[in-house]
Amino acid sequence: MNQDQYAHITDQELLGKYYAERNNYWLGLLLQRYTMLLFGVCMKYLKNEEEARDGVQQVFLKVIQELPKYKVDYFKSWLYMVAKNYCLMKLRSKNGKTTEIKETMVATPAEDSSMQNHLEKDRQLELMSESLDELSKEQKLCVTLFYLDKKSYQEIAGQTGFSMMQVKSYIQNGKRNLKINMEKKLKH
Numbered sequence: 001m002n003q004d005q006y007a008h009i010t011d012q013e014l015l016g017k018y019y020a021e022r023n024n025y026w027l028g029l030l031l032q033r034y035t036m037l038l039f040g041v042c043m044k045y046l047k048n049e050e051e052a053r054d055g056v057q058q059v060f061l062k063v064i065q066e067l068p069k070y071k072v073d074y075f076k077s078w079l080y081m082v083a084k085n086y087c088l089m090k091l092r093s094k095n096g097k098t099t100e101i102k103e104t105m106v107a108t109p110a111e112d113s114s115m116q117n118h119l120e121k122d123r124q125l126e127l128m129s130e131s132l133d134e135l136s137k138e139q140k141l142c143v144t145l146f147y148l149d150k151k152s153y154q155e156i157a158g159q160t161g162f163s164m165m166q167v168k169s170y171i172q173n174g175k176r177n178l179k180i181n182m183e184k185k186l187k188h
Contacts, residue, residue: 006029014075027063034079038056038079042055042087056083059079059082076133077126127185127186131178134177134181135177139170140174145159153171
């Protein structure tokens with residue numbers, strides 16, 4: 001698959017094409033975008049490279065089976081949860097159904113607080129991803145290139161064909177809208 005020729009198409013658009021045509025080609029493009037994210041999630045939970053690679057493949061299969069059953073609006077967040085749930089189920093099955101709770105397995109208040117912080121950060125990342133998807137196509141592109149890909153205004157202008165003033169405007173407005181969208185989501 002040539003990912004580059006579809007780089008300008010948003011996740012939402014690819015998802016729409018998938019639902020309209022039920023063609024796994026579009027789903028494949030979406031999954032290809034998030035292979036490294038899935039690998040990272042699997043490594044985080046499984047802590048074994050081979051198991052993580054296997055986990056990515058299993059999540060791909062699960063997505064192919066499950067996506068037609070649901071109307072997913074935010075693919076990246078949904079995919080993250082599928083991967084996380086797969087890993088947790090894998091850990092449970094590896095440890096056996098009846099795991100004896102040992103004193104060392106019970107979280108101390110400091111560990112519990114740390115886990116809460118991780119869960120809160122995961123939630124904020126999900127909200128940011130959802131909020132980023134709600135920006136205009138131009139704002140999302142410029143914000144992603146500037147903050148995630150660490151491109152300069154000049155590089156973004158060259159890559160997108162936008163003027164320097166447009167790039168600056170899209171980044172400023174995108175950043176403001178991202179903050180507003182996230183704050184709305186956090187209140188719910």
